[in-house]
Amino acid sequence: MRDPRSVVKRAMISEKGSRMLEQGNAYVFEVAVDSNKVEIKKAVESIFNVNVLSVRTMVMYGKSKRLGRFVGRRSHWKKAIVKLKPGQTIELFEQV
Numbered sequence: 001m002r003d004p005r006s007v008v009k010r011a012m013i014s015e016k017g018s019r020m021l022e023q024g025n026a027y028v029f030e031v032a033v034d035s036n037k038v039e040i041k042k043a044v045e046s047i048f049n050v051n052v053l054s055v056r057t058m059v060m061y062g063k064s065k066r067l068g069r070f071v072g073r074r075s076h077w078k079k080a081i082v083k084l085k086p087g088q089t090i091e092l093f094e095q096v
Contacts, residue, residue, distance in 0.1 A: 005047070007031055009030045011090075014028070024083060025088070027084070028082075029082060040082065052085075055080055057080045059078050061076050
């Protein structure tokens with residue numbers, strides 16, 4: 001198994017993520033593009049000491065951007081929505 005910190009890159013805090021946290025005890029993370037749901041579940045459980053109910057993932061494709069006559073592309077990245085068992089929280093999100 002890979003290092004949990006290489007699977008979960010960072011926690012994402014946004015308005016939609018805050019709404020999901022209040023309504024369904026779900027947290028949003030940016031994860032490695034080549035990771036799967038099982039790796040994400042084990043990584044979150046080991047980093048934050050919580051029990052995970054479900055993991056939903058989606059690949060966010062990079063947008064095309066241009067600067068003058070040069071066209072470039074942002075990198076693709078993967079987002080994971082992790083739902084915890086009732087009564088459990090991650091303190092990192094509670095501080096914001």
